[in-house]
Amino acid sequence: MYAILDIETTGGKYNEEGITEIAIHKFDGHKVTDKFISLVNPEREIQPFVVxxxxxNSxxxxxxxxxxEVAKRIVExxxxxxxxxxxxxxxxxILKTEFKRLGFPYKRKTLCTVELSKQLIPNMESYSLGKLTRALGIPVSDRHRANGDAVATxxxxxxxxxxxxxxVIIKNAVKIEQKSKIAPNLREIIDKLPSETGVYYIHNDKGDIIYIGKSNNIKKRITQHFTNSGSKSKKIQKLVSAVTYEKTGSELAALLKESxxxxxNKPIFNRALRRTIFTHALYSFIDENGYINLKIDKADGSQSPITTFSTxxxxxxxxxxxVDDYNLCQKLTGLYDTKSSCFKYDVKECNGACINEEPADSYNKRVNLLIEKYSYSNKNMLLIDRGRDIDEKSVFLIENGIFKGFGFFDLNHQINNxxxxxxxxxxxxxxxxxQHIIQSYxxxxxxxxxxDLNLKP
Known part of the structure; x- marks a missing residue:
């Protein structure tokens, strides 16, 4: 659990400042569960530049x-x-100083969004709250007022x-919360989970992640982990101390994050999923007659596939x-092994590429349409899918055929910049x-x- 806050002060000499306004939003990692916002009489002068x-003002x-008068609420x-x-x-x-004046030893763990931003969003022009949120498209109202800045944070x-x-953030939070927050039984853990799409993380009592999974219904999937009688499920049930989760809305986002x-993190119970998740691929080659042939074969790292398959x-x-959708030849797609015409030609559903009756350039146009649709090699494009909330979408960036990553944006936000x-x-x-996850999806x-994008370098 996090207490995201912002404080406005009187300004003045170091450790002599007083609080003029405070806003605290209690945040569970997904939504704000409580908030406290108040002006505060600092009982001292406010510096003119702060006004x-x-x-x-005073x-x-x-x-x-x-x-x-507000100290008890802040503690709670x-x-x-x-x-x-x-x-x-x-x-x-500032908070510790105010509590010290009351003779109360106030102590909490802290996280700084300036430092986290420098680590996770490098190379930004500025890390001030105003410039950073503007660059990230985060709307801010009431800048330099406690609640406006707290909401932006x-x-x-x-x-x-x-x-x-x-x-790292989640693991450390779980470790800190162990003493008072971890539910003593599995039913209490399940009750706190959403029936939504996302990625879930099963932690042991040290906060370490022992299993990562994805589901279109997190609550249902964790219930299965906690009720199954298989050997892996029993080991998880014995070691679990907490389950955290991240809603994605999009199943594609969940699949990519899980992988x-x-x-x-290399969780101890995810050994099987660390390996490559597909076994076969679709390849193309041109035969001696100039026809583009397609074939399903075992995935080979030395060749560039059009698309890939789990089996x-x-x-x-x-x-x-x-073959039906694009009116292709069964022989030239590896589905009908013959030295003469394919079965579809015999029933008048193939134009005769198998016996050189259809011109190669005519046949190849249809094959290239299939390749173009299912391969994103050299393409610049955005994939837009569901977001975590009704007014949000997820966006996946592919640039020059390379997957760059994904994020979330507000429906009113322009993403063509x-x-x-x-x-x-x-x-x-x-x-x-x-590549396999995206193409399959x-x-x-x-x-x-x-x-389709034409991104400039």
Whole structure:
């Protein structure tokens, strides 16, 4: 659990500042569960430059509560939370100073979104909250007021959690919460999970991730883990202390995150999924008569496939369907082994490429249409899919045939600006597994929106 906060102060000498406004949003990693926002009478003078910056003046604070009157609420809302702030060393120092004046030892773990942003979103022009959120397309209202800046920090932190493929933030949070937050039985863990699409992380009592999975219904899938009687499930049930999750909305986003994070975190119960997840691929070659031939074969790292398949059977199924869709020859697609005409020619459904009756250039045009549709080699495009909320979409960037990563954007946000688009994207490795996941998903999901791009270098 996180307490994302922002504090406005009087300014002045170091450790002599007073709080003029505070906003705290209790955040569970997915949504705000509680909030506290208040002006505070600092009982001291506000520096003129601060009045100009924030618009908060002494007249506004005459009837505001003094710090000792809001201290109990601050303690309660931040209890068992990690304090998150943009330049957290400043906000945390101010809070500790105020509590010290009351004779109360205030101590919390902290996270700084400036430092996290430098790690997870490198090469930004500025890491000030205003410039960073503007560059990332995060809307900010009431800049330099506590609640406006706290809301912006919540949105920034949500983006940083998504970009943290090593799950360092989540693992540390679980470790801190062990003493008071971990449910003593599996039913309590299940009750806190959503019935939504995303990636889930099963942790042991040290906070380490022991299993990563993806599901279109996280609650249902974890229930299966906790009720199955198989040897792996029993080991997980014995070791589990917490389950965290990340909603993705898009199944494609969940598949890609699951694959990437298993490779990075290497959980002990994910050994099988660390290996390549496809076995067969579709290849093409030109025969001595000039016809483009297609064949399903075992995946070979030395060749560049058009698309890939988890099994030979799924590849064959794909090929039979597309022979019909594109009016192709069974012989030239490896589905009918013969030295003469194919079966479809005999029943008047093949134009005769198998016996050189149809001109090669005419036949090859249809083959190239299939290749163009199912291969994204050298293509620049965006794939647009469901987001985590109704007013959000997920976006996947492919540039020059290489998968760059994915992110989320507000429906009102313009994503055709290359700089903004790249800042929204969580960079991910382009490898054979990610290509397989994307191509398989594109084959299965007809409603996936595809936008062709001409990205300038």
């Amino acid at each position: 100009n910056l924030t618009g908060i 007249n506004m604070l005459k009837n505001a509560p003094k710090f000792y 809302i931040t209890e068992d939370c990690i304090i998150v702030a943009h330049n957290s060393s400043f906000d945390y120092r 919540v949105k920034l932190f949500k983006m940083l959690l998504n970009k943290d493929l090593d799950k 990437a994070e298993i490779k990075k 030979r059977a799924s590849g064959k199924h794909f090929m039979f369907k597309n 290359k700089e903004i688009l790249e800042s929204l994207i969580t960079p991910m490795q382009n490898n054979r597994d990610t 594109m084959r299965r999901n007809k409603r996936l929106k595809i936008i």
